[in-house]
Amino acid sequence: MREKSRSDPAIYALAGEYVLGTLSAAERKQLELRLRGDVALQHAVAQWEERLHPLTALAESREPSARLWPRVERSLDALEPLQLAGRRPPWWRRPLLWQGVSVASLAACALLAVLLWLPPSAEPRYVVVLVAPEQQTPGWLVRASDTSEVQLTPLAAVTVPADRVLQFWTKGEDWPKPVSLGLVEPGQPLRATLDKLPPLAPNQLFELTLEQPGGSPTGLPTGPIQFIGRAVAL
Template structure:
């Protein structure tokens, strides 16, 4: 049982609902990365609200109207691209916590010419979280790692699983923070219907490119 106070539980709920003002939201993002009990409570709130997103059919607006929507609804796009992420939350049903994690990547995200794929991986106990965004136009995947670090002498490794094929390593993850990963051209076509997974492997990655460690988290890539 967590030692969170009722105020902390309510704070986690407000975070997931997206009602916290900017400074409090930033503090909550930092707390998710450092407080496992709070991260688990956020995950519990998300599990309560996520089924509601299943009842919403995503509708992608034509690219030609994006500029007008961004300006009229959110004002001029800021350097952080926060307006875009607010739009993505409404259009795709992605969790607020996941979008906040993506914002920590720290680069403006502009409307892409090709599909964007996203994945939100959270361990069962809520202690490890990884947000991933793949841009099919550039072939680059950006990831943001938060929560607990791997055990001493180990690394987290990211894998892509397409159908019944064997997992393919995408590389060792940063222990905390962000990274940009160019995806090999041979792997890119697999991503549209793939699942991402994190395992805990020996330092430097799995021997001979074959997963040996325990599964930490997994989630499907979703198109937005």
């Protein structure tokens, strides 16, 4: 039955949107009613939950401040139109909040686009969303259907100075130093083999740095990090 749910793209895509939380409230309610009697949809949802659960390990658990909820309540009390000129808008109107939401949504959509069509496999698959360190915006996606090769795919336009190149690196948690996976053309996908390296593992680091033409002369990253992320097993 799991194979049947996976073979129906419509059911599998709908289940993915449900698990990722991208459905509207009405659509979510309608799907939950359908879940009660649709076995194929139940299995598709279970597949998505099983595959995405490892991503929860990326977020550290933090205890909210004791002042947080009183601040939220005070903000909600301020829903009426602002009457005083120059008054600071409440948190839900501040652009930085929605910029952060947009970043998270883009990363989720990138992950969804890849996972929708990955064929089933007995081996774990890995996904890495490489983000810009400062803006935390996704720029590249790394995925692997096995542990011997990774595919690097651009998610957005990237500008590289004329006198610099992008170099792709990886480093396992117990490795003494990072290893180059090659030079990357801006906006172009890349396949990199890992057959001479230890097997790909969860939390393995991947990054893109700016280097001089021809790549780093030392065999190690020397330029600024442009995008960085860690592998998640699915």
